[in-house]
Amino acid sequence: MPRDIPAPSPATAVNPLRLLSLEQLRRRTSMKWRTYPEDVLPLWVAEMDVPLAEPVAAAIRDAVALGDTGYPAGTAYAEALADFAAERWGWDGLAVERTTIVPDVMLGIVEMLKLISGTGDPVIVNSPVYPPFYQFVGHMGRRVVEAPLGEDGRIDFGVLEETFGRARKGAGRPVYLLCSPHNPTGTVHTADELAAVAALSQTYGVRVVADEIHAPVMAAGQTFVPYLGVPGAGNGLSLMSASKAWNLAGLKAAVAVAGPDAADDLARIPEEVGHGPSHVGVIAHTAALRDGGAWLDALLTGLDDNRRLLAGLLAEHLPAVRHEPGRATYLAWLDCRSLDLPGDPAAVFLERGRVALNSGEPFGTGGAGFVRLNLATAPELITEAVRRMAAALD
Known part of the structure; x- marks a missing residue:
């Protein structure tokens, strides 16, 4: 809790x-x-x-006053995110050593898909869903495969399992791109639902990449459950950011997080990807999580x-x-x-x-x-x- x-x-x-x-x-x-x-x-x-x-604005002002506008370095952002996750979500499993900074969540998703899938492989999404999922996935040569949500706006596990089964019959490496919380419906996936996703992922050999950018923005009485915090999600990957909760889209920075069984995958990410985030963005996001x-x-x-x-x-x-x-x-x-x-x-x-x-x-x-x-x-x-x-x- x-x-x-x-x-x-x-x-x-x-x-x-x-x-x-x-x-x-x-x-x-x-x-x-x-x-x-x-x-x-x-x-x-x-x-x-x-x-x-104000803590974010002050951090930016201090960086500008110092001329601290070079390339990003260090793990301060991931450390702040780990502390935030422990405090807000009761999740102590965000290991800083299994993280890397990426330019933003969607470009981070692209990099994760490059690591665990190939050209022409299926990427499963729960429609209706954030339009850039279709755009970015298509632009990198993967196939978007829809597993529509149920009428209640929640994951339809019969449809999802059938879609996983069809995707697995091909020769490629299928990936499930999970939007959590879900955009546009605002659905908050429960711990049981996410554990069911992890179980299906293991059964059908479908890797999971979770877009968790809206995680801090919960309605009253709601609790966010990180995908990597549920049983069986150890080979999953997650993208998190302070961007949505503190209105920092113009200050590019996000964190890619690997489950313990996906650490070797994340370790293969090219070094230059970490040069893409804005250093001032990293400073701003860190201040948001620490002091905002x-x-x-x-x-x-x-x-x-x-x-x-x-x-x-x-x-x-x-x-x-x-x-x-x-x-x-x-x-x-x-x-x-x-x-x-x-x-x-x-x-x-x-x-x-x-x-x-x-x-x-x-x-x-x-x-x-x-x-x-x-x-x-x-x-x-x-x-x-x-x-x-x-x-x-x-």
């Missing part, structure tokens, strides 16, 4: 989602705020509308408030939209199929309502008719977005 986490002091418990005005946000030059015209409310790509946590806990707690409380807010707004203004609040991530997966719209709902809400959401179609089988909404913004913007979405149907 997770260890007790001290409550943040009143001085640090301000909801960071309430600190920036729309005018301030529109001064940003990142993808979220520059892709669409200014009359569009952007609630799409996974950037949060928050200022940096109170800020994270305040964010998680704000996200819980936003989940409740969105559920109420949809019930009032868009009752035909089906929505199960996610148990992790800051993303909401909205079923718009009952609206009977002409084409992609995201396109309709953008054109008629001036709200930018992610279309469900790129998420693969099961995504058509859905949209993904980013909850990591001010409550007022969520309220305005739902109002515009409802008006778009008039």
Whole structure:
């Protein structure tokens, strides 16, 4: 069980989602705020509308003041992650000696797939799932094979076993790319489910690579279970990062973690991969994990408030939209199929309502008719977005 986490002091418990005005946000030059015209409310790509946590900002300022902007070195990031995992998840199994830094989670996944699979080999995913899984896997010459989630948004183990069996009949080395917590549904896989994944992996000889980037972003009452912490997962590989929880996508850095039986695989990763992360990024991510806990707690409380807010707004203004609040991530997966719209709902809400959401179609089988909404913004913007979405149907 997770260890007790001290409550943040009143001085640090301000909801960071309430600190920036729309005018301030529109001064940003990142993808979220520059892709669409200014009359569009952007609630799409996974950037949060928050200022940096002060411990992170201070670490960056100190590095810049020192001119400490060279190549990354050392294991401080992995050590901070191991301590965070022990404190937050009750997991003492993250061995620093079985880690390496990588540029980011998706490029880390690419490197892991290079180690344990070959060109043309199948990579199994649970659709609907994060679109870059399809893009990156396809670009490196592997075959994406879907094992769709069940209607409840959870892993369908009958489908997964059947898919593992088909993948194993070929001559290649199949891999299961597990999204945990799941993006876009916000599903938190249980310890029993993950142990069942590990058992199937052993039975069918399918290696598991887990994308656990959203692990720190849990709804109230939810507990993240690291895949490498369940029985039978010793030959698995995981990618973790502070990126999503502290809004550090522009400060590239992630950690690849190997189970004890995969240490030899990770040891074969080329040295130059470790030169790819940003040194300032490593510093920022380390500071987030070490000193950003109170800020994270305040964010998680704000996200819980936003989940409740969105559920109420949809019930009032868009009752035909089906929505199960996610148990992790800051993303909401909205079923718009009952609206009977002409084409992609995201396109309709953008054109008629001036709200930018992610279309469900790129998420693969099961995504058509859905949209993904980013909850990591001010409550007022969520309220305005739902109002515009409802008006778009008039």
